[in-house]
Amino acid sequence: MAVNVPGLVALMVFYIVILGIGIWASRKSKKVEKTCAGAKSEVAIVGGRNINVLVGVFTMTATWVGGGYIMGTAEAVYSPSRGLIWAFGPPAYFINFVLGGLFFAKPMRSKRYVTMLDPFQHRYGNMFTVTLLIPALISDILWVACILAALGGTMSIILGLSSAISIVISAAVSIIYTLLGGLYSVAYTDIIQLSFLFVSLWLCIPFLILSPAVTDISHTIHLNQTIGNSWLGELKLEDAGKWADEMLLLALGGLAYQALYQRILSAASSAQAQVTCFAAAGTVFIMGIPSVVIGAVAASADWNQTAYGLPPPFERGEAGKILPLALHYLTPTWLSVLGIGAVAAAVMSSMDSVLLSSASMFTQNIYKTTLRKQASELELQRVIRVSVLLVGLAGSGLAFGGDSVFALWLVSGDLLYCVVLPQLVCVLHLRCANIYGAISGYVVGLLLRGLSGEQLLGIPPLLLYPGWRVEDGVIVQYFPFRTLAMLSCVICIISVSWLVDRGFCHKLIPQSWDLLGVFEEKKEAEREQVPDPRAEKNCILNTKL
Template sequence: MIIAGVILCVLALLVAGVYAARRVHGSSNNYLLAGRTLAVPVVAILLASQAIDSNGILGNTDLASEFGFWAGAALPLGLALCLIIAGVFFAKPMRAFQIVTLPDFFERRFGRSIEIPASILTVSAFGILVAGNLVALGFLLDRFADIPYNAAILLAVPIVICYTIAGGMFSSSYIGIGMIVVNFGGMLGLFGWMVATHGLSTPAGLGPFDLSQLTSSADGAVINWATIVALALGNLVAIDLMQRIFSSNSPRTAQKACFSGAALILIICIPFSLVALTAVAILGDEAASGPVLYTLLGDHAPTLLAVVVLAGIVTASLTTASGVLLSCSAVITRNILRMGRATSLESASAMTATRVAMIPMALLGALVALRIPQTGILLTLTFDLLLAGLVVPFILGLYWRSRGTATAAMAAIVAGVAVRVALFVATPTIYGVENTLLYVSNGTFSESMDGWSTFIAAAVSLVVYVAAALVGRRPVPLVVGAAPVRDTDAGAETADEATHEPAPVRA
């Protein structure tokens, strides 16, 4: 009954996505960036969907129920903080560059030698993020449709691919509007039902006022802060986040959307952390049988409420997975294979190649999902890798333009990633969960290193970049764009001669 209701709700929203596909008109510019026409509300919803999807919500509730409020709330707090930082420092200048993907910035700032490793690292990391959403969909089908987890993962892959291939960014935009309405209604309904029927309770030591979770390493403080920092900074170089910023109709729209998206994340996601804590008392031993939220909705909540909440989460997962596949395939075709650059974004062959490239990306996500059946952990791990490798070259490459060449960027990427991967392989846990992917038993590192690895790798990247920049030659000045950008509240009307893009209009 529940799964049938979820399917009907999701199909209703997908109709909007199919309808939106008509606006692509065979243009890769429309497919990847919605013609750079999106207004503040739409961009804000797309930015917020990253925290509202099943990866974020299930990770939030599972971590909160097991480790405490701050372990779960660290996910939405980190992602919201990232959007605030992006709005203050990065949204306007990055939108003004008139580029298509984040690796375009690295190519323009450091050259082709950095564009390639930046592209490979972002695509590899985001294969993990796709996996997190596939895990949640797999658990959903396992719990409510009695489809074994492994088979459910393989079934979820073509669903995500077909949804994304249809209309690209326009599909994500149209579905995102319905998604946010359903999620907001579901959150209010679930929180209200919980308060009315069970009240709010917190196990000893796990509540929001138990600040030892943020001050004592024994209570997970290092891991919780590492999660917040990894998401707040690592997500700055998220290719799907930047692609949504690039889709806005002006630099100022991009900035406002970041602030609005941060507010949406906090309003919708923080109550789920409180619900998870109360669910521990309600479920008892059942809490260990699978995702806490799924067990609560399947066995205790009213059917209609379960349908609404799950439909919202599933739709958000499709939106996030679509954005990830879209941005990754754009990076593969544009930045690695160099398609659609010598001519223009209107190239039909470039759009076809972008669609084809989604298939191996989805399969990579499925492989990781089968190996690590976790949600929030995969979300954090994605941005942990990006923090170690790309955040320092990105921030200092943008704001310290008088220093730092490709040599400094390459050194920072190699050193940061090498240290992070080495510590990952040598540490028996990943953010409090057993490392079942790449752990090599050793007598040097214990679980106490978990969390510190994030800070150590980022610090190494920073030190190496600064040292190489100070001893190296001065870089070539960074060119902002092929054409001037006029930034106004009503929307900037520009014509990017390099990509033959039309002047944006309000969506």
């Protein structure tokens, strides 16, 4: 395929503008560092805690509205085996932000934490915090791979550019401005990226709907003869477990992302953090509507009337690229170029946030508190930059092999949902939780999830749940196994914490068995809080005298 030179030039101009805004924001970040009384590394991580509501809503929405969101939603609506009812993104992310504002924003922001791992470090110590960083880091790398794979597929179709080159260029631009300015660069570039994404996709909708090759989508809501199914989709009783599992994965799993708390903790107050979450719930839902329409249009199109021809994309295994395919073959050339810009904007707005999120957790919770307690602020800033680079390279490497954007999108939040979310709920809202329960829950959640297998990563299931099927020679679980792992983790944390607490407090377990010193520290804290009766008596006598 010949390279679309005008489109490539337009995209390069867009990248230069984004890079310029990132550099401008990095200068603003340096000014804040000079006037900020706190640590300079915290300016890069939480923006000096003075990000206003409008910027906060833009950057929070842009983080979630990435390549996986817009392309994965279109893919789900288009795919004959799924349809609109399986397009979880818009409703799931709406629920995610509402729950974040109601139950997580206030306890996190009011205690002035710097990262999502801070509450674990304060209660459980450094070693357990390291174990929680591992699933968070894996999820972030998979998320980067997901959004870069989405961009690579889009550019190869519309611009005729190699996927590998597209991935490398986009990753390089995101890494550079994230390195320069931290959260300030991320937040201010997000404003431009989200605005461009919104305008571009909505501008494409009328042209798609009015294309001569497209049947009125209201007529194909029930059945489309071309793909043999409706774009509305169908939810059978035997599929209900898988549907609920994937919906809950996206709706609740997002509550365990550092990228969410980075924006919550950058707000000026707890109330502002909550308002940001509630506002973002509405905007993220609206941003998903164009993808739904594009998926429905693609399902209603007669591809034989386009230059693409037959068989349709699904039969060629290109359902994951349906959004760029629809833009390329069903809209004018100049508009498809805007579409590629929209996908590029979505990719960079998510990628920069993910890069900074992993770098923040490693620097604040591992390097600063465990590896180098005496590290200077300059050294910490350098560690953040190196971490951003390494995560970007790891995610970019995985992006070359991603076929289904929707599948990568789901897997990226898998470990967070099964392992980290239960831990976060318990550490924030349950005083009874202790490290013995946390370790037990971690092992149980990780073990159950691992034994269930993962098709995308080529891991066969060793634990088969009711309703499993063999599809294309691969075992597929239709039982809500992720949710089972998550709930088992929660139950294990609570029950083990309670049993161990009762055992030590009632001396059913010898004090010498408290290897982690949890209950020895608890007793010392209680002794410090209980006043000495003799001191109180002397105080009363002195008062009378």
